[in-house]
Amino acid sequence: xxxxxxxxxxxxxxxxxxxxxxxxxxxxxxxxxxxxxxxxxxxxxxxxxxxxxxxxxxxxxxxxxxxxxxxxxxxxxxxxxxxxxxxxxxxxxxxxxxxxxxxxxxxxxxxx
Amino acid sequence: xxxxxxxxxxxxxxxxxxxxxxxxxxxxxxxxxxxxxxxxxxxxxxxxxxxxxxxxxxxxxxxxxxxxxxxxxxxxxxxxxxxxxxxxxxxxxxxxxxxxxxxxxxxxxxxxxx
Numbered sequence: 001x002x003x004x005x006x007x008x009x010x011x012x013x014x015x016x017x018x019x020x021x022x023x024x025x026x027x028x029x030x031x032x033x034x035x036x037x038x039x040x041x042x043x044x045x046x047x048x049x050x051x052x053x054x055x056x057x058x059x060x061x062x063x064x065x066x067x068x069x070x071x072x073x074x075x076x077x078x079x080x081x082x083x084x085x086x087x088x089x090x091x092x093x094x095x096x097x098x099x100x101x102x103x104x105x106x107x108x109x110x111x112x
Numbered sequence: 113x114x115x116x117x118x119x120x121x122x123x124x125x126x127x128x129x130x131x132x133x134x135x136x137x138x139x140x141x142x143x144x145x146x147x148x149x150x151x152x153x154x155x156x157x158x159x160x161x162x163x164x165x166x167x168x169x170x171x172x173x174x175x176x177x178x179x180x181x182x183x184x185x186x187x188x189x190x191x192x193x194x195x196x197x198x199x200x201x202x203x204x205x206x207x208x209x210x211x212x213x214x215x216x217x218x219x220x221x222x223x224x225x226x
Contacts, residue, residue: 033213033214035214035216041218042216042217042218042219043156043202043204043214043216043219044216045213045214045215048212048213056212056213058213091155091156093214099144099161099163099206100146100158100161101206101214102158103148103155103156103157104155105154105155106155
């Protein structure tokens with residue numbers, strides 16, 4: 001069964017450093033998403049991406065965040081200058097377009 | 113603003129007990145409704161979903177959920193839980209179209225004792 005994959009599984013970085021989280025969505029899916037879950041809190045929507053552009057973003061997704069689909073398979077989330085409060089589990093998801101989103105295993109980001 | 117409420121944060125049951133997890137959402141329009149499950153150390157997996165049609169939907173592993181539009185609810189049920197159902201359960205709503213963001217509830221952590 002096709003799955004969404006994410007790398008790395010864990011990332012530790014220093015405050016102010018840039019990080020890139022990578023995702024490989026399910027191959028025939030057209031809609032891509034990033035969510036995050038701060039420890040002990042809800043899963044929160046960050047951004048959705050379709051047809052090579054952002055279709056929706058949350059208040060969390062400020063200028064420090066960007067997404068890209070650099071090739072036909074990867075979907076990345078970049079945080080330009082990480083803050084302590086960016087520490088969270090980041091989930092990538094993809095969907096064919098009819099609502100069901102399939103999630104990856106997540107990347108646990110720790111900002112020191 | 114749209115929101116999802118899950119009434120129970122922690123539930124502890126013995127095997128063979130029945131389960132019902134509450135979920136209410138606030139949104140006046142058409143919604144798609146989901147229950148996701150996260151087993152320890154694993155990623156979010158779709159348990160079941162409701163888009164339209166029969167409001168009683170059946171999912172994997174014997175789970176079912178009932179959409180009651182008048183109550184804005186989508187409660188998850190299982191008649192007899194197993195130890196392997198120990199996990200965190202998330203209700204989510206997708207409002208306004210097929211590819212819109214999911215809004216999650218806070219999750220319910222279920223522990224099933226043998």
